[in-house]
Amino acid sequence: MKKKRSARERRSPCPLNASVEMLGDRWSLLILRDMMLRGARTYTEFLNSSFEKIATNILADRLRRLERDGIITAKTDPTDGRKLIYTLTQKGIDLAPVLTEMVLWAAKHERTGNQPLIQQMRQDKEGFIAAVKDRLAKQLGT
Amino acid sequence: MKKKRSARERRSPCPLNASVEMLGDRWSLLILRDMMLRGARTYTEFLNSSFEKIATNILADRLRRLERDGIITAKTDPTDGRKLIYTLTQKGIDLAPVLTEMVLWAAKHERTGNQPLIQQMRQDKEGFIAAVKDRLAKQLGT
DNA sequence: TCAACTCACTTGCAAAATGCAAGTAGAAAA
DNA sequence: TTTTCTACTTGCATTTTGCAAGTGAGTTGA
Secondary structure (H helix, E strand, O other): OOOOOOOOOOOOOOHHHHHHHHHOOOOHHHHHHHHHHHOOOOHHHHHHHOOOOOOHHHHHHHHHHHHHOOOEEEEEEOOEEEEEEEEEOHHHHOOHHHHHHHHHHHHHHOOOOOHHHHHHHHHOHHHHHHHHHHHHHHHHHO | OOOOOOOOOOOOOOHHHHHHHHHOOOOHHHHHHHHHHHOOOOHHHHHHHOOOOOOHHHHHHHHHHHHHOOOEEEEEEOOEEEEEEEEEOHHHHOOHHHHHHHHHHHHHHOOOOOHHHHHHHHHOHHHHHHHHHHHHHHHHHO
């Protein structure tokens, strides 16, 4: 797999800026949430698994970007040639702490749903992250 | 302290979505970085303290949104009536772990600058976050 | 005290991103 | 072999972003 040098330059060398350029939009992190926590792996699963109803063209664009940035990979399902199976790379898996902190922050300061998940994160944050990473790493291996 | 109910509805009750709706754009987190790590507190400081060169209208808009969302507050400088001093609220301060994880993630997977900061975060993440929070909390008190 | 300067914006406009509805191509099922 | 499923693309209207040039209130120096 050739390493494609991205056409556009970063606005700055700051690491936070790098994260923002890869993830700072209204959809990318929600797609990653669906992969990490809801087990979504295909295009239609992404369309159906989320409350937020992403448009099909935006979804296609975000999947392309996440793949370009090395956060996910795509390969066709061997049992059904129509399906593309998207998988988190190690880089993608390593976003688990970011997602977790964002969930905990919003849960603390906003009225949000999914309280069982939040309880679990609060009780044992490190354990929760480790469990998620472990589960995702196993998918990587297959 | 009136609690203003925001005009627009959330796309979903998911806490991650709440975070994304408040912070998921190309500038908000960079503004918060400048406040947390570079001590920026006024409009011109934001314009000058970052490499990324935000446009003035976007900066004004983002400051308004961050204030609306209770992440920062603004008050006029008592020693210079032209200046508005922006301060992180507790809600804003509580974003320190999110910023930290995003920095660590990018630093691990991308070529980025500011290695001393990253070393410090890696060596003692909890300590780093505690120190940042502590410093910012003191500004809150004044 | 008043002209020059600073500060925090606003305005106007072009370009890019987003969102919606409809369409399409290839693979699988009936 | 027709129909259905899957992963998109296309066209177009709306919204957001970005750039350059103002503006108006507060401050400073002569």
